[in-house]
Amino acid sequence: MDVSEHELLAAIRRVLSGTGPGVIVGVGDDAAVVAPGSGELVLTTDALVEGSHFSRSTASARDIGYKAIVVNVSDIAAMGASPRFALCALTLSDVVDAPWVMELFGGMREACEEHALSLVGGNLARGPEVTVVVTVTGEVAPGRAVTRAGARPGDVIVVTGTLGAAAAGRRLASGRTPPSDEERAAILRHLRPTARVAEAGVLARCGATAMIDVSDGLTLDLARVCAASGVGARVRLADVPIGPAAGLGDALGGGEDYELVATVPDAAQAGAARQELDETFGVALAEIGAIVSEPGLLAVDETGAEAPLTPAGWDHFS
Numbered sequence: 001m002d003v004s005e006h007e008l009l010a011a012i013r014r015v016l017s018g019t020g021p022g023v024i025v026g027v028g029d030d031a032a033v034v035a036p037g038s039g040e041l042v043l044t045t046d047a048l049v050e051g052s053h054f055s056r057s058t059a060s061a062r063d064i065g066y067k068a069i070v071v072n073v074s075d076i077a078a079m080g081a082s083p084r085f086a087l088c089a090l091t092l093s094d095v096v097d098a099p100w101v102m103e104l105f106g107g108m109r110e111a112c113e114e115h116a117l118s119l120v121g122g123n124l125a126r127g128p129e130v131t132v133v134v135t136v137t138g139e140v141a142p143g144r145a146v147t148r149a150g151a152r153p154g155d156v157i158v159v160t161g162t163l164g165a166a167a168a169g170r171r172l173a174s175g176r177t178p179p180s181d182e183e184r185a186a187i188l189r190h191l192r193p194t195a196r197v198a199e200a201g202v203l204a205r206c207g208a209t210a211m212i213d214v215s216d217g218l219t220l221d222l223a224r225v226c227a228a229s230g231v232g233a234r235v236r237l238a239d240v241p242i243g244p245a246a247g248l249g250d251a252l253g254g255g256e257d258y259e260l261v262a263t264v265p266d267a268a269q270a271g272a273a274r275q276e277l278d279e280t281f282g283v284a285l286a287e288i289g290a291i292v293s294e295p296g297l298l299a300v301d302e303t304g305a306e307a308p309l310t311p312a313g314w315d316h317f318s
Contacts, residue, residue, distance in 0.1 A: 003098045005124060011098065015105045020118035022084065032120035034085050040145065042138040044075040050093070050130040058173040061100045063191040065107025068132040071215065073115050073195035074258040076138035078213040080146035080204035082197065083115050083138045088122035091131040104132070115197060144204065146262075151210040151229035155263035155291040156270045158203070160196050160283055163218055165189040165243030167254025172245065186245035193258040199283055203262045206273035211262040217253040217313020222261055223297055234298045235289040235309060253312030263291055 003011075012027070019026045025033035048054055048068050056064075069086060076083045088108065092101065112119050117136065169190030172183050179187060196213070203211060210229055212221045218240070226233050242251045264270045267287070274285040289300070299309035 012105050016119055023118050023120055026120045037139040039139040039141050042076055042079050042081040042140055044072050045135040046072050047133040059191055061103035062107035065104040066111045068134045069108050069111035070193050070195045072134045072136040074213040076136055077195050077197040077200040078211050080200050081138035081140035083117045083136055085137045086117055086119045087135045089133040091125045091127035093129050146204050146208050146211040148210050148212055148225045148228035151225055151231050151263040151291045153291055153293040155209055156267055156287055157263055157289040158270050158285050158287055159261045160199050160285055161259045162241040162243035163257045164246030164250030164254045166256035167250040168245040182244045196260045202276050203273055207264050207269045208262040214257040214259045217255040219252050219311040220313030223311035232292045232294045232296045234292055234300050236300045238302050239288045241286045255314040
C-alpha cells in the first residue's frame with residue numbers, strides 16, 4: 001500500500017461523504033451515532049473472503065464492494081425488514097493498492113444508495129488476504145418480523161425470480177472465450193446479486209408465514225425453514241424457475257441467488273403476491289410446492305412420482 005492508514009481513511013471518508021436519515025455521527029469518529037427508529041432492530045453480518053467467496057482475477061473491486069453490501073441487505077429483507085445502517089471491517093493484503101480500495105468503497109456506496117442504507121463506519125486492518133466483513137442493521141414493525149419458523153402444513157412454497165444463474169455465472173466468470181448474452185447475464189447474477197427488499201414487503205403483506213433468502217442453495221435453505229418450523233416439503237421439480245445458462249442442479253443447490261423462498265397460507269395469497277410483484281416490479285413469483293407435516297424434502301417429478309430430495313448447497317466447512 002502506497003499510502004498511510006490515515007490517508008486511506010481520509011480518502012474513504014470522501015467517498016462516503018454525506019449522511020442519511022438518522023445518522024448523527026457518521027464515518028470518522030470512534031463510533032457512529034444513529035437515531036433509533038420506531039420498530040424492532042434487525043441485525044446481520046456476513047464476510048466475503050478472497051479465495052473463498054471471490055477472486056480479484058474475475059471480479060472488480062467495485063463489484064466486490066457492491067456484493068458485500070447486497071448479501072447483507074438480502075438477509076435483512078428475508079426478515080421482512082428495511083435496511084438502515086451498515087458497518088464494514090476491511091482486511092487488506094499487501095497486493096492491493098489505494099485505488100483498488102477506493103473502487104471497493106465506490107461499489108459499497110452504490111449498493112447503499114440503491115437501498116437507502118447509510119454506511120456509518122468500520123475498521124481497517126492488514127492481513128494475508130482481503131476480507132470484507134459487513135454488518136447491517138434494519139428495522140421492522142413490532143411483531144412483524146418473518147422468521148424461518150412459521151411454516152405450517154398446507155402452506156404454499158413460492159420463490160421470487162429464477163434460480164441457478166449465479167452458480168452458472170461463477171463457473172463462467174473465469175472462461176477464456178467471449179460469453180454469449182445468456183452467459184453474460186449469468187455472470188452478472190454472480191457478480192451483482194439483487195436484494196429483494198421491496199418484494200419481501202409484498203410477501204409479508206400477503207401473509208408469508210416463513211421466509212429465507214437463497215444464499216446457499218434452494219434445497220439447503222428450504223431444509224433450514226423446514227427444520228426451524230418442524231415440517232417437511234414437497235418440491236415440484238418442473239416448477240422450479242431456472243435462470244440463464246443454468247441447469248436444474250444449479251437451481252436446486254447452486255447458491256448465491258439471493259432470491260426469496262417463502263411459505264404462504266394458500267394459493268389465493270400466493271396469487272395476490274404474484275400479481276403485485278409482476279405489476280409493480282416485473283418480478284416473477286413461482287409456486288414450487290407445498291409444506292407437509294412429515295419431516296424431510298420430497299422431489300415430485302412431472303408424473304407425480306415422489307423421491308427423497310437431499311439438501312445440497314454451499315457449505316463453508318465441507
